[in-house]
Amino acid sequence: MAEQVITATEDAFEEEEFSIASQWQLMWWRFRKHKPAIVSAIILGIFYLLFPLAEFLGTGDPAQISEPYHYLRPQVIRFFDDGSFSPHVNGLRPYRDPMTFQKKYELLPDEKIGVTFFAKGFEYNFLGFIKADRHLIGFTDPATLDSRPSIFLLGSDSVGRDSWSRLMLANRISLSIGLIGVAITLILGIMMGGISGYYGGWVDTIIQRIIEVKSAIPTLPLWMGLSAAVPQDWTVLQVYFGITVVLSIFGWTGMARTVRGKFLALREEDYVMAARLSGSGEGRIMFRHMLPGFYSHIIATISLSIPSMIIGETSLSFLGLGLRPPAVSYGIMLIQAQNPVTVALYPWLMFVALPVIIVILAFNFLGDGLRDAADPYGK
Amino acid sequence: MVEETKQDTIADDSGQQDTLLEVNNLRKFFPITKGFLKRVIGQVRAVDDVSFAIRQGETLGLVGESGCGKTTTARCIMRALDPSSGEILYRTEDGSLIDVSTIGPAPLRELRKDMQMIFQDPFTSLTPRMSLLDIVGEPLLVHGEKSSRVRSERVAELLRLVGLRPEYMRRFPHAFSGGERQRIGIARALALNPRLVVADEPVSALDVSVQAQVINLLSDLQEQLNLTYLFVAHDLSVVRHISDRVAVMYVGKMVELAETEELFSNPKHPYTSALLQSVPIPDPKNKKERFVLEGEVASPANPPEGCYFNPRCAHATDVCRTETPVFEEIEPKHWVACHRASELDLRGLTEAATPS
Structure with missing residues (x-):
């Protein structure tokens, strides 16, 4: 009897907790049920934790060439x-x-x-x-x-540099390019998509046609063209940002379309009209009523576009169009594995592909979980 | 506000001085566009030359089929839509008249304090990401009430007024049922102490059992707060219960306007009569043949010649097919737009047949 009473009050407490839960709490409750996403989040957390610790974890100077020790196995x-x-x-x-x-x-x-x-x-x-x-x-x-x-935990490359220490640095550059690229994508996407969706009319038409024309151009030649436009005498850091911008130019269109679609849909909602009839200004309507309605979608879109950024950088660098040595990234390390003979004789040079695969998969699972959790009010 | 104010020139049909809102020749057309260049190839005449007045303290019911323009009329009055032409005269508390249809953004914002709207669907009209305190308190905030303590006190008071517990104000809309949400919507509409409330089908999205509660709440609030309602609905029994007068619309035009009982018992327009006949009678012994209106509702993009109702009307004559009838007062306080209004003897709805 007494137990029943306790359960009843606990139920009531849980119900009250649900009633006053904000969007983020509801999202979190749903997200934590998605086990692969949780595991992925932890894995990615570890990878990003390696950022400041890259040199600490390295066992040798990543730039040092050592004549007697090239192509050493792990x-x-x-x-x-x-x-x-x-x-x-x-x-x-x-x-x-x-x-x-x-x-x-x-x-x-x-x-x-x-x-x-x-x-x-x-x-x-x-x-x-x-x-x-x-x-x-x-x-x-x-x-x-x-x-x-x-x-030489992971062996060495053709000139005897320590692959493990280089991988630690590559991890830092390749993963950060994803984050910075997505930040640029986000700003461009929300701006262009917001203008397009909220105001509509000819502005919308022009922006949408630009996006369509952009989508019709094959990716690789455009990448090559843009990368070729990065001047040869730029420093490593300048090239790094140049490549990030090149990658973002590809990313923003998807984001812009998501944002535009959401603005178009929410513009007609009754609660937007209710806010207008209450006397709310446009800024308030956009940022207090409309944007919160799809924060969650933006987050999901971001988590799914970071891996494409990372893959993009890796491919560009692998083809020799992205970052250039002495910068170290996944793609640059993989350049050595371009030659089938090398791969046959020294397979450990391919090892770098493993963290790439892990990171990309983790981001995709995470994005999946976020997308499921994104609409806590839906079923 | 001064330049918007006109001298008292209101031509009240009944000669009464207590008219709160008068709508004269209101039109709202939506262009139909075609092709890449958005060429205008036609107009949807959603509201076409509608005139009526609402008196201080009364409830005017506005009924009609889906797509007849009743919601568009309500939204034009709220200036959620800009009317194509016509005037909407609102009498402020100090007696001056404002034309809502042409008012600028700043005075319009002021006017929002006087006129508020209740929405049809309680599930889409509350921002899901905001708590009750933010939703109901927003009108107060945007009209200058900066103190959050004052706001939350006022929100608590409003929630009590509409029959919700003030402790609920930290909750989000997802925790409430349809009826409760509609009460929240009513609380928001009342936040600024409006004089006129435009209720756009406020109960048609609710369960029948909850409808009665919300209708009674609206009646109680009207008494307590001296509100004036424009009550848009398609459910005749609901309209009959709450309205003092009823206006009937068909394809963007007003066809009849009269006191509620007069209209229900003595309709003068064949369309009104047909609408009343369509009310289902919940009596298994009633085997009486029911009159069923034939044909489709005319398209407001391509209305028929003459009276818009003539293709479906059993009493139509040649004049109905060529000339548009005038909306006129054929009996005291009874307006109708029909060429044959005075000669026809139409069936109304008897008290016994009222579903309750």
Whole structure:
């Protein structure tokens, strides 16, 4: 009996909670039921957490070329030595295969190079301004770096740069290009779509025709043309922003159409007329009554357009049209895997494709979950 | 506001000085466009030369089939739509007259305090992203009430007035049923103490059981707050219950206007009579042949010659097919637009037949 009373009050409490829940709370309640989206959000959180930690997680200077260690296969850290805990990597002796002249490495089981956490390594600027030289993992004796520049967790490329450390940097550039590109897309899309949908008439007609003409141009040639227009003497940072703008030029049309459609639909809603009849101004109607009606759709659209930005940058750079070395991005690292012979002999150079796939899938699942949660009032 | 104000020239049909709103020759045409260049190839005559007056404190029912222009008339009066021509004279509290149809944006904003609207669909007329406090309090906010404490007190008072608990003001519309939402809409309309409330089919989206509650609420509020209603509806029994006078529209034109009982018992226009016959009588023993109106409603884009009703009218003569009838007072307080109004003996709705 007493239990029943308690459940009844709890029900009443839950009902009240539902009644006063805002749009965001309702969205969150629905979103958290979407397990793949939650997992994806956590994975993406980890990837973006790597931003400030890129150099800290690197085991060697990503820019350092080391002559004896090119095309080295991924190395394994062994944590136990004769049953006692003493992390180490084995020494290597490079040699040339007398039959094929291929460069090979002989593992020296007796040469154990000590490895430790929070080791001293190459110097870098943490968050861009704090001088630091500690790394999550590194050689116990920093002097080892003179003869062997890194642990080579993911092996090395054709000139002996450490793939793991480079991947950490590539991750930062490729993922941030997605965010910045989407920010530009968002501003352009909401502006153009808003004007188009709210005012209608000839303005709407002109903007829609521009979008249609743009959509009719094949993507790749236009990309190539625009990328070719990026001057050769620009610095890495300038090229980075140039490419971001090029990518956004492709992204905004979808966003503009979403926003326009929503404005067109909501313009005719009774509650918009009610607001007008109450004496509300246009700004208030647009930002308090109409925009909140599709914040959620914008978020879903964003989460689905970030991966296309990342893929876009990766493809452009892979084709040699995007970022240029010394910048490091997924696409630039994958350039090395363009040659089938290289891939056959040194398959670890393809490893970079894995984080690309993970990130893209995660964004798509996240977008899926957001889209389902986006309309908390629908069924 | 001064330049909008005219001297008292109102030509009240009944000679009464307590007219609150007078509509003269109101027209609202929507252009039909075609092709890339949006060439105008015709007009939809949604409201075509409608005139009537609403007295202070009364309820005027406006009835007609779907698409007859009653909602457009209501929206023109609220200036949610700009009329194509005609005048809408509103008498302010100090007695001066304002032509709502041509008023500028600033005085119109002031006028919003006096005229408010209740919407048909309570599910689309409340912003889903705003709490009750924000929805009902918005008219207060945009008309200069900056103090949130004063606003929430006023919102609580309004919610009590329409029969909702003030504690609900933090809730969002999704937590309410249709009837409750309509009460919220009424509370919003009353926020600024209006004198005229235009109710655009306020109960037709509600369950029958809830309809009665909302109708009674509207009647009570009218008494308490001395409101004047323009009540747009298509349900004749609802209109009969709440209205003092009833106006009937057909294809954008007004065909009849009279006191409620007079119109129901003694209709002068064949269309009104047909409408009254169409009211279903909830009596299984009633086997009487019912009169069924034949033909389709005329298109307001391409209305017939003469009287718009002539193709469906059983009493139509040659004059009906060529000449447009004049809307005139054939008996005291009974206006009708029919060539044969005085000679026809039409059937009304007897008290016994009223569904309740």
